[in-house]
Amino acid sequence: MGRDWVAWHEAYEDDDHPLRDRLAAVVELVGEAVAGARDGPVRLASLCAGDGRDVATALVDHPRRADVTARLVELDPALADAARRGLAAAGVAGTVVTGDAGDSAALADIVxxxxxxxxGVFGNVSDADVERTIAAVPSLCRAGATVIWTRHRRPPDLTPAIRRWFDAAGCRRIALRTGGDVGVRAWTVGAELVGVPTSDFQPAPLFRFREDLR
Ligand SMILES: C[S@@+](CC[C@H](N)C(=O)[O-])C[C@H]1O[C@@H](n2cnc3c(N)ncnc32)[C@H](O)[C@@H]1O
Structure with a gap:
């Protein structure tokens, strides 16, 4: 049976859960990324978006909220519905696609x-899929874009490799936050500035969630 991702989100309601701090870091970095984006329209995409509370919380009172068009991609219909409601309540324009974010075709009309x-992606897919997804970043983003990523640090810690793969994709580190330093709950949130894109967009497989990774 697949993982209950609706239940996974309940950690966000628990004041003592480290995921709350991870969320706060993501929200802050999304706000900074939108504030620092080029003038004019801002296109924002979230893969495996869950209930989209990171985007909604970051933008609800953001001075550039009206510039943003969001594309959230989430497989679970209940979470996708929650994300639609959350974006609407926050006054954020855009669409929530109920579908597979593991293929970049989901972004074809917004890249x-x-x-x-x-x-919430890199901890649920193979190392090879993490590397493939990062390698695709230059084809998904404009020069000067910000990529915000998360990953747990359970041994063997993949975050050094993740940082190397972003370097190889021509990105420059803007922020690296860590917390939840209690065993399995240790988290990392990174923000990377995308350099000059080196590849054109071609719809392609990025990742597939694995049930055996918990
Ligand atoms: C760990 S949660 C992260 C949610 C959100 N991004 C966050 O950080 O709060 C992973 C999410 O990915 C979704 N998901 C799993 N496989 C997916 C796929 N192939 N395409 C889109 N969403 C997927 C799950 O339903 C779940 O909501």
Whole structure:
């Protein structure tokens, strides 16, 4: 049976859960990314968006909220519905696609984006898929875009490799936050500035969630 991702989100309601701090870091970095985006329209995409509370919380009172068009992609219909309600309540324009974010075709009509969220993805897919997704970043983003990513640090810690793969994709680190330093709950949130894109967009497989990774 697949994982209950609706239940996973309940951690956000628990004041003592480290995921709350991870969320706060993501929200802050999304706000900064939108504030620092080029003048004019800002395209934001979130893959495996869950209930989209990171985007809604970051933008509800953001001075550039009206510039943003969001594309959230989430497989679970209940979470996608929650994300639609959350974006509407926050006054954020855009669409929530109920579908597979593991293929970049889900972004075909919105690339290149200015802000890309890869949150809650890298801990659920193979290392090879993490590397493939990061390698695709230059084809999904505009030069100067910000990519915000998360990953747990359970041994073996993949975050050093993740940082190397972003370097190889021509990105420059803007922020690296860590917390929840209690065993399995240790988290990392990173923000990367995308350099000059080196590849054109071609719809392609990025990742597939694995049930055996918990
Ligand atoms: C760990 S949660 C992260 C949610 C959100 N990004 C966050 O950080 O709060 C992973 C999410 O990915 C969704 N998901 C799993 N496989 C997916 C796929 N192939 N395409 C889109 N969403 C997927 C799950 O339903 C779940 O909501």
């Amino acid at each position: 290149p984006v200015d802000v890309l969220l890869l949150c």
